[in-house]
Amino acid sequence: MRLVLFSLAASLAVAAPAMAQGETNGMGARFDVHTGAAWNDGRSIQGTVGATLGYDIATGGNTFVGLEESVDKVLTSQDKARFSTTARLGVKATPNDKVYGLAGYTYGTGPNGAHIGAGVEHSLGQQYFTKVEYRHTFNEDNARDSNAALVGVGMRF
Template sequence: MRIALVSLAAVAAAAAATPALANEARVEAHGGVIWDGSDSEAVIGIGAGYDYDLGESTFVGIEGSADKILTDNTRVSWGIGGRAGFKVTPATKVYAAANWQSKYCRFCNSAVGVGGGVQQDIGQRYYVKAEYKHLLVGDNTPDADQGLVGVGVKF
């Protein structure tokens, strides 16, 4: 079901793409750390998304991700969500983001992530980014925090 949702979002983004506009698709690799107050672990992943321009200085976007905590007894967590923000300069985006993420382990809970980040273009096609998310886990499970840095390519 999760794979189907991410696939559906990717197809919808591709179908809605309009070549005449400055909208952009993106694919990235990212890594960082996830912590919950008592423990921290490294995390790596990939992401893909599509940003829609709402004018010269604002945008909204959809995105999907697959992340893995680098420890035993964890699995890939699939995420789907969106972001909205401002173009501070033609090469710099600052945004707020929210997403839903599937379970990181068999007995874990899914989570809703809220946070933000900054994306900086390097040339015409490449970018780097830094992002923070607070993961609202629920069901009497402690919330977690996640800090990521990434590198990607735009289409």
């Protein structure tokens, strides 16, 4: 499954520059790097860093849907990176701001589990953006649930 997702992401990264013609209007392919705090319920906070590759599509009016693949690493842990496949559903609250909810599945080193969350993305012109996001993961195998609060910068292409 991971091979399929990475193949799709690589295809998107190669094809996106050819698709990018003119203004993106906050839609299309996007890439960001992010950092923040991660913690398990009842445990101490740890730093985290990661990256996301995704694609957003306008669905009419001010609404949009998106799909993304991300990789994250807790900085103080010996664990390897964890991956997430996530769907986004949101609204363009202003011409420069998107508000969205998200849901998906996190897997890799450590417990796997479904996640939900929400975020705000602010456009810095046609190509660049910033984001603030929260995720809560319902870990499987009786592991404590985990949380992440992230800030990021990215670009559309």
